[in-house]
Amino acid sequence: xxxxxxxxxxxxxxxxxxxxxxxxxxxxxxxxxxxxxxxxxxxxxxxxxxxxxxxxxxxxxxxxxxxxxxxxxxxxxxxxxxxxxxxxxxxxxxxxxxxxxxxxxxxxxxxxxxxxxxxxxxxxxxxxxxxxxxxxxxxxxxxxxxxxxxxxxxxxxxxxxxxxxxxxxxxxxxxxxxxxxxxxxxxxxxxxxxxxxxxxxxxxxxxxxxxxxxxxxxxxxxxxxxxxxxxxxxxxxxxxxxxxxxxxx
Numbered sequence: 474x475x476x477x478x479x480x481x482x483x484x485x486x487x488x489x490x491x492x493x494x495x496x497x498x499x500x501x502x503x504x505x506x507x508x509x510x511x512x513x514x515x516x517x518x519x520x521x522x523x524x525x526x527x528x529x530x531x532x533x534x535x536x537x538x539x540x541x542x543x544x545x546x547x548x549x550x551x552x553x554x555x556x557x558x559x560x561x562x563x564x565x566x567x568x569x570x571x572x573x574x575x576x577x578x579x580x581x582x583x584x585x586x587x588x589x590x591x592x593x594x595x596x597x598x599x600x601x602x603x604x605x606x607x608x609x610x611x612x613x614x615x616x617x618x619x620x621x622x623x624x625x626x627x628x629x630x631x632x633x634x635x636x637x638x639x640x641x642x643x644x645x646x647x648x649x650x651x652x653x654x655x656x657x658x659x660x661x662x663x664x665x666x667x668x669x670x671x672x673x674x675x676x677x678x679x680x681x682x683x684x685x686x687x688x689x690x691x692x693x694x695x696x697x698x699x700x701x702x703x704x705x706x707x708x709x710x711x712x713x714x715x716x717x718x719x720x721x722x
Contacts, residue, residue, distance in 0.1 A: 488513040492660040493616040501676040507570040507668035520659045526551045536662035538669025546687045557698045569715045571599040577721040613649040625650045670695035674704045
């Protein structure tokens with residue numbers, strides 16, 4: 474019996490890979506979720522470009538925002554440059570993010586008292602944004618591996634149902650939703666870096682007396698290259714690097 478995902482073999486639309494990660498889910502005021510989006514057939518080329526820059530000064534280990542230090546700062550800037558400079562024809566490579574003020578979250582009223590339900594609703598919102606701004610593609614979504622009671626297949630079906638409800642004519646926009654280990658996936662590592670640089674500023678870590686100078690510098694560098702002047706304001710819905718502040722009621 475065929476499932477929705479089996480239809481991917483007959484689609485004529487390009488497949489976009491979406492690499493998704495979250496930051497500050499429980500520790501700080503603002504929850505952020507981000508995703509790197511690029512055409513599936515370009516993933517290997519981007520991976521090779523990043524690995525080439527990485528091996529110059531960071532041959533070992535995982536690229537990770539929490540590992541940014543003075544000794545590694547130059548290397549991390551070279552790696553980040555691969556995102557901003559990468560180009561293969563007209564194929565896009567974009568970073569999209571969603572920000573939620575956790576002080577306004579009411580899991581007791583809307584999510585059966587379950588924070589994970591609320592978190593998955595925000596993941597849904599970000600992926601539905603992708604469905605909106607890439608109307609001529611279908612998606613393979615790869616969240617960073619995490620402990621969860623939720624079914625990825627159930628979320629995939631909910632996403633496709635949401636698209637149908639909005640009149641989307643693609644038969645099955647979300648073809649795959651599977652966890653991946655960031656230690657093995659460069660695109661997830663890049664998502665972590667870009668999201669970390671943004672979240673560092675949004676949660677005000679750069680203002681602390683003990684703020685890491687290296688992280689402060691890299692955060693400023695990333696946002697400068699992204700053309701983001703104020704992380705507390707929304708960017709345009711489309712673009713190389715976007716920020717969307719969800720307004721909870």
